[in-house]
Amino acid sequence: MLKKISVIIPCHNQGEYLENACNSIINQDYENWEVIIVDDSSTDKTKEIAKEIVLKDSRFTYMYSENKSSSKSRNDGLKIAAGDYIQFLDADDIINSNKFSESLKVTNQADIVLTNFHLFEDDVLSRIPPYCDLSTVTFDYLNILTKWDVDFSIPIHCALFKKEIVNELLFNTELKAKEDWVFWLAVFNRNPMVKFIDKELAFYRLHANSKTQNKKEFYNKAITTVKHIYSTLDLSDAKLFSNRLIEDLYHEKDKADYLYKLKLENDIELKNNKEELECNQKQLQSNKFEILSNLESISKKEAQMRRLKKAITYKTLVKLELFIRGIKKIK
Numbered sequence: 001m002l003k004k005i006s007v008i009i010p011c012h013n014q015g016e017y018l019e020n021a022c023n024s025i026i027n028q029d030y031e032n033w034e035v036i037i038v039d040d041s042s043t044d045k046t047k048e049i050a051k052e053i054v055l056k057d058s059r060f061t062y063m064y065s066e067n068k069s070s071s072k073s074r075n076d077g078l079k080i081a082a083g084d085y086i087q088f089l090d091a092d093d094i095i096n097s098n099k100f101s102e103s104l105k106v107t108n109q110a111d112i113v114l115t116n117f118h119l120f121e122d123d124v125l126s127r128i129p130p131y132c133d134l135s136t137v138t139f140d141y142l143n144i145l146t147k148w149d150v151d152f153s154i155p156i157h158c159a160l161f162k163k164e165i166v167n168e169l170l171f172n173t174e175l176k177a178k179e180d181w182v183f184w185l186a187v188f189n190r191n192p193m194v195k196f197i198d199k200e201l202a203f204y205r206l207h208a209n210s211k212t213q214n215k216k217e218f219y220n221k222a223i224t225t226v227k228h229i230y231s232t233l234d235l236s237d238a239k240l241f242s243n244r245l246i247e248d249l250y251h252e253k254d255k256a257d258y259l260y261k262l263k264l265e266n267d268i269e270l271k272n273n274k275e276e277l278e279c280n281q282k283q284l285q286s287n288k289f290e291i292l293s294n295l296e297s298i299s300k301k302e303a304q305m306r307r308l309k310k311a312i313t314y315k316t317l318v319k320l321e322l323f324i325r326g327i328k329k330i331k
Contacts, residue, residue: 003107005033005100005160006083010065010073011091012040015049017205022053022060024094030101034083035060038073046091071171071179078170086161092205093157094124099201103160110195111165112187114139114158117202124203134158135198141188145229145237146244148181156180158202165192175228177221182229 007025011018018037025035037050037060047064054060063080065073074088085107089095103113116135119128132152137143143151165187172182226245233241 002032003085003104004083005030005085005087006077006081006163007033007035007087007089008038008074008077008081009035009089009091010038010040010070010077011042011046011050012068012070012073013042013044013046014091015042015044015046017092018046018049019053021089021091021094024097025089026057027097028100029098030104033059033087033100034081036077036080037062038077039064040070040073041066041068067173069173071173071175075170075173078166081163084163086163086166088156088159090157092207093155094203094205095157096199096201096203100160102197102199102201106195106197107160107162109193111162111192112139112194113160113197114154114194115197115199115201117155117158117204118200119204119206121206127200128206130200130204134196139188139194139196141185141191142240144181144184144188145233146240148184149178150244153181154184155202155204156183157204161187165190172228175221175225177218178225182225185229 009018009021022035022037025033037053039046039050039062041064047062050060050062054062061080063076065076067073070090078086085104087095087100099115103115106113114134116130118130120126121128134152134154137147137152169183169186171179175182230238230241
């Protein structure tokens with residue numbers, strides 16, 4: 001019997017993207033799946049769009065969540081998921097039409113199948129390179145703890161999870177940033193077998209409404225998540241995590257030093273360019289005066305030549321007239 005995949009799509013006021021996300025499931029070349037659309041207290045047309053999709057395809061289920069939290073919506077979906085595998089998909093993202101079939105080819109070797117990804121904006125065909133190269137990553141608990149957001153992070157829809165590996169695991173609904181990181185740590189704490197497919201089968205949308213775009217607000221919420229992770233660690237892991245945070249600080253300092261150095265170099269370059277421009281302007285002004293002076297000199301010479309020409313013409317005429325008179329006298 002074919003294994004069933006449960007797709008969980010939380011949606012908060014992203015109805016404009018929901019149909020595209022659902023179509024990327026409908027277009028899969030593997031057909032034994034279900035989709036649970038969890039409407040996260042949306043005030044747009046999410047409900048109407050979702051219900052229209054449900055009417056067209058019985059494999060879709062719609063449910064409403066009164067919480068305004070993607071973590072709570074994912075948890076609600078997990079509680080009713082009937083599949084053998086779990087696929088998370090945010091309403092503004094999409095997956096390739098062969099992600100399920102490609103992943104299922106190797107599920108006998110893994111608890112989690114990960115694929116590569118790329119970024120896009122309005123048009124999925126306008127491929128933007130990913131912010132990290134997952135093909136270089138060793139996927140284990142230690143790296144998830146110490147290298148997350150330093151060397152890499154994994155978009156949640158890159159993964160296909162065996163249901164057993166996430167059984168009884170839930171997203172932390174108290175956290176408002178980097179909830180995925182905490183979930184990944186919980187999953188990898190179970191020491192799963194991982195298979196990586198180096199194909200871009202997950203597509204991550206970039207747009208102005210992404211919550212990660214408000215950097216200051218997101219950073220403050222992320223601090224809470226870091227404190228939460230630290231509080232859950234044993235002594236040895238806490239030490240490693242502390243070293244990672246110290247590396248982060250040095251990284252930020254190095255970045256700040258680099259940017260300051262770059263600014264100084266740019267300032268010096270701008271100053272040099274300004275001085276060169278001023279020098280060129282002075283040279284142009286000098287050349288302008290020289291050209292005007294030459295033009296004036298040429299005008300004077302032309303006037304002199306005209307006077308000389310007139311003088312020569314007058315003298316010639318006088319001489320000619322005298323010569324004619326002389327000839328007449330001889331006659």
